[in-house]
Amino acid sequence: MITRNSDSVQGVDRTWQRELAEAYRSPAQLLTALDLDPAQFGDGLNARRLFPMLVPKPFAAAMVPGDPADPLLRQVLPIGDEFADVPGFGPDPIGEQDGPLPGLLHKYRSRVLLMLRTGCAVNCRYCFRRHFPYADHRVGQAELEQARQYIAADTNINELLLSGGDPLMARDDHLAALFEQFRDLPHLKRLRIHSRLPVVLPSRVTDQLVTLLSSLPWQVVLVLHINHPNELQPELVAGLARLKAAGVTLLNQAVLLKGVNDNADTLVALSETLFEAGVLPYYLHLLDRVQGAAHFEVSEDEARSLMAAQLDRLPGFLVPRLVREIAGQPSKTPIDLKLV
Template sequence: MPDGSAPLKPRTLRDAAGLVEAGLVPPEAAPGLERLSATYAIAITPVVRALIDPADPADPIARQYVPDIAELETLPEERSDPTSDAPFTPVKGVVHRYPDRALLKPLLACPVYCRFCFRREVVGPDGGLLSEAELEAALDWFAATPTVREAILTGGDPLMLSPRRLRHILARLSASPHLDIIRLHSRVPVSAPGRVTAALAEALDSEKALFLCVHTNHAREFAAPALDALRRLRRAGVALLGQSVLLRGVNDSAEALEALFRAMLAAQVKPYYLHQLDRAPGTARFEVPIAEGRRILRALRGRLTGLAWPAYVLDLPGGAGKAPLGPDFATAEGADWLVEGPLDHEPHRHPARAHPSAPPRAAG
């Protein structure tokens, strides 16, 4: 620089003025987005900003993160708590819907704020960090609930915690003999990969089976910084899963999903869940009808390895759990089954047969 000072470090964009300055929204959009930011948090990290093509009005990365005034339009079927966390919260920071697993939400801050997030009304840069007393009460609940076999750290993003705090949480959970599995859900490896330091990776060391579920929705999110972060995690022995949301304008085609799942596998991330959109307020522009989602996945069967096949699920309102949505390749016809071949797309009859009788007992 002319005055000899160091260049400014890239910063996370958090308001309408920053979005305008970065060329991500036109100046005339600023007043509406200022109103929007009073309700829903904005954050676009430098790594994510570098992935966005501002010249493409349909850029799939921008669509996930750049706010739109349409988010202030709430439809009757949209709910502020679409997955029903609140009714299943025995203590602050814990959600217990399934008998054998429970969520732990140690904080509600994220590195980025997805415009389709189902917790979008409660997450934010200043929101939801459990106090020491609240965290210990939540961890005590896990220790005192032997039916729970799996602890799932979510939020917010648990990798926004310091390595020290994360290490403490995992140590407390690992001390419970009834807990077999610890799972963490995070956007950090692809949206803020610089946070995946050696200290953070070391903090994830656990005597329990530990899985990190990485949230990504488009193949371009697997850029060099993300691949480096994922490599550090793998070298630390962390098993990696992938979860995605089926989103209009982001990954709503067989080609886009194929590229996403192939990118996951190339980074040794096993596709785990493909979520149907949760109907949070202001998210209608992202919804892909279930019938269309089933058609897209059906088109991928046979042209994509089974390793890349996630469970396509809908988290039902009211806390009823995740329901698999298919697609189906078999239908009953009388006592037989008609099974569609994913390579020839023709129905093949699979005749029923009587259950074989038990083998005769040996003489003597």
């Protein structure tokens, strides 16, 4: 069967996988494609050794050629600041490396998080999991069955979160098989998928995926990770419209990042652009203090000022909640917005 975004056979859309295989892995190649001279960035590009570079071409296409400070480029380009050893920044900033089973985290009473895939389609330099020992958390068929039994035994759990890596790295037929396995759990009410994949590789929103999500017995929520309005390119917006038409609730969580979105105009434009695309701004996260990402940090006071500007310029429902993840806390911690 030939489908949208596909020239494949047997119902499996492979276009996004091919685009992923063609992603930029070399900083020099990415910079050259953007009409930038790699020499301008010096030895800093060696930070790819700390965390590999991975940038799909559709995401790179949304960057402004010739602009070394492009906010999308800044999110993905290895730079020398990553070598800085800054007190307070460590390998596991939110203390999540222990779960009841491999690949399963149970931080919240009613929700479990399944790390379905260990890879991502992009390596964000600020990623709080850039040091995560994914190799110890691989989820195969045996682990999935263990997770199913764990959820079946705890009727407090009403929501399954799929995370990763990025859960949409799983093929549609694998997702379908997974959902089939969990379908008979009567206390499961919601499926929440956290993904940045449609943002960096819009072809991931296949017809099969849309049909699959619309066929599930649960309310389905897709939480996108979009940090800058320039990320909402036309193909992504079209994919979001199809998901929304299929009944998927679309939310966004952004990370407040220095040099990317730490100004009121950008944050206001992000909320407006998200809502035009049918997505509600949900959370604005303060940076998780992961080693190698200190140069992205925006202080709490600056964040409060930016929230005040948004409250001034946006209707309340378009103002995301400012939160921080604190290791050991059962939920995200809201930041008091009182200005100092």
